[in-house]
Amino acid sequence: MDVADELMALERELARGGADEYARVLHDDAVVVVPGAVLDKPACVEAMAGSPGWDEVELGDPRLVESGAAATVVYAFRGERGPTTYRATISSTYVRDDAGTWCLLHHQHTPEAAVTGHAAPGPTQLNLVVADVARTAGFYRDLGWDVGDAVDPHAEIRFDGLSVELDESSSVRFWNSGSPAQDAAATVLSIHLPGRDDVDAVWSRMTGLGHESRQRPFDAFFGSRFAVLVDPDGHQIGLISPRSDAHRHDPPEPAPT
Structure with a gap:
């Protein structure tokens, strides 16, 4: 050598x-x-x-x-x-x-300086339309996010470079005249956690508090431990660990129920 x-x-x-x-x-x-x-x-x-x-x-x-x-x-x-x-x-x-x-x-x-082909800046704000700001804010506080006080049916959750904003459906018409009727889509907003055990721990804590689960924790085909919670309005929150080659498998199989 x-x-x-x-x-x-x-x-x-x-x-x-x-x-x-x-x-x-x-x-x-x-x-x-x-x-x-x-x-x-x-x-x-x-x-x-x-x-x-x-x-x-x-x-x-x-x-x-x-x-x-x-x-x-x-x-x-x-x-x-x-x-x-x-x-x-x-x-x-x-x-x-x-x-x-x-x-x-x-x-x-x-x-290395970031090089992209994007012709527009990346997202800095995500608005979630909710039925009751106070109730939904409680879910995200249980999750561990620092939710600001609600002001005029609106609350903000600030991160580095991104703001997640909760807006009651009654207020959306003031800033989006074409907004459809409230309906949480199939989009999953995922949180990357530091370890595989953290996925199970957060999922167990949240379901223990009475919050709904869409997907129990499992070893996903792409190598991460993964689970999905749902907030009071139906927005899906993914819990995902770092990927591990030892846990990858192909072909994929349906997620366990």
Whole structure:
């Protein structure tokens, strides 16, 4: 195995691993540069202990630069977590310790600028038409969302880059003259949870509070643990875990009832 293969094997291990792998591979004087932070070894290990990890990763062919006892690999990285795809150019510099083992001294991400073919901005607001704002707000508070106080049959739930807004059907005519009669469609608004057990835990808590379920938790063909709740107006709320190759299966089978 040549040097590039040795170092890329370590990079793949780190990309798929967590705190233990970083604690073992990082040099004691390591510097890790990621978007928004410059971390030393203890801080990096702590951050990885709280990270949900990637659902899928892809590492491109490396460019190797060697200088004395140090070697650097530079390559393209793609990581997927739930609906998010992260692309970056990664540069990792390794040095050998006294025993001849490679240790990661410097690791840096240069994120790739997002490139899309969209001719219009992405969605920033989702309006759910409901029969009773207070009742529906209670459902989403039970779910764990911070719902603002209702004002003129309207309440807002704000996230980073997205606002979910609850509007009573009686008020919709004031801003959408062509709105059809209230009818929750087959659309599913999904929440990505950090782990498979979290899907079962949230579903059990919500159904225990008396909220309706459309789909009990199960291992879906695409590799996620998945379940569907329904709010008081019939809007479907999906609960989805990160995907796992070990739980994928094909061909798909009907979801269990």
